[in-house]
Ligand code: HEC
């Protein structure tokens with residue numbers, strides 16, 4: 295008997311109602327969560343102390359806070375924990391940790407699915423072989439997940455500027471909404487996916503919140519010295535038909551975040 299002359303079983307369509315459910319599950323992973331996780335306050339407090347403690351590092355030379363001051367980025371660029379020049383091969387800028395609960399996947403290449411996984415690398419490499427008990431690592435992760443997203447108070451949750459705003463920023467928001475929110479989605483200004491934007495492979499789209507506080511450099515390896523440079527590179531890579539005026543407006547808008 296061959297396969298062709300066997301009666302074919304009728305195709306079941308019983309799975310069809312599950313399609314929206316599966317799509318919803320996919321979205322939950324891609325769209326950053328809107329609510330902060332509920333964490334054990336004592337664990338968070340212990341983690342915060344450890345975050346600031348240089349004696350945690352294998353050679354007692356640095357704390358987490360050295361490179362991620364107050365959950366921000368220190369403005370330096372590192373390769374395996376050693377400062378290097380911005381744009382050097384293998385250079386990595388510390389991502390901000392503010393709002394980390396909204397910014398999975400972690401590490402610039404998105405290789406860590408959870409903060410705990412990112413910590414594995416931080417403790418081994420950036421912290422020079424910090425020996426940390428599992429319960430202390432849990433405390434560190436809890437602290438990182440407790441740092442709230444930066445809030446300048448100048449934008450609404452949907453990304454629009456709080457009124458009254460400047461004409462430049464309002465125009466910048468319109469341009470941003472139409473061209474950039476696919477990958478930098480308000481209110482977190484990130485999305486749980488990696489993209490190749492011509493900077494050397496697929497990278498996690500960084501949250502743009504807190505740009506008002508940053509003096510750069512920008513990009514995963516610090517390749518862009520100014521916000522203008524970063525925006526111009528994005529516009530070029532996406533082949534957007536935007537002129538100087540649009541770019542200036544975008545920068546004005548980003549400085550509200
Ligand atoms: C020498 C500087 C340095 C130190 C010290 C350091 N980090 Fe980092 N951190 C970085 C860099 C650089 C990256 C990005 C690495 C990459 O993407 O490959 C990073 C990434 C992270 C990430 C992933 C964030 C994201 O959104 O992708 C977390 C979480 C993190 N660090 C937490 C910590 C904690 C907690 C400590 C202390 C235990 C620590 N870091 C110590 C430089 C540092």
Ligand code: HEC
Nearest residue numbers: 473474477489491493497498499500512513514524525528
């Ligand atoms: C296809 C997805 C995608 C789109 C669309 C996109 N970006 Fe990005 N953006 C990224 C990724 C990925 C990076 C990280 C690139 C890197 O670091 O090498 C990034 C980085 C940035 C940075 C640097 C942030 C930092 O902290 O270093 C800025 C600023 C930025 N984008 C602004 C914009 C603007 C403005 C637009 C619209 C004109 C835009 N992006 C459109 C994916 C995107």
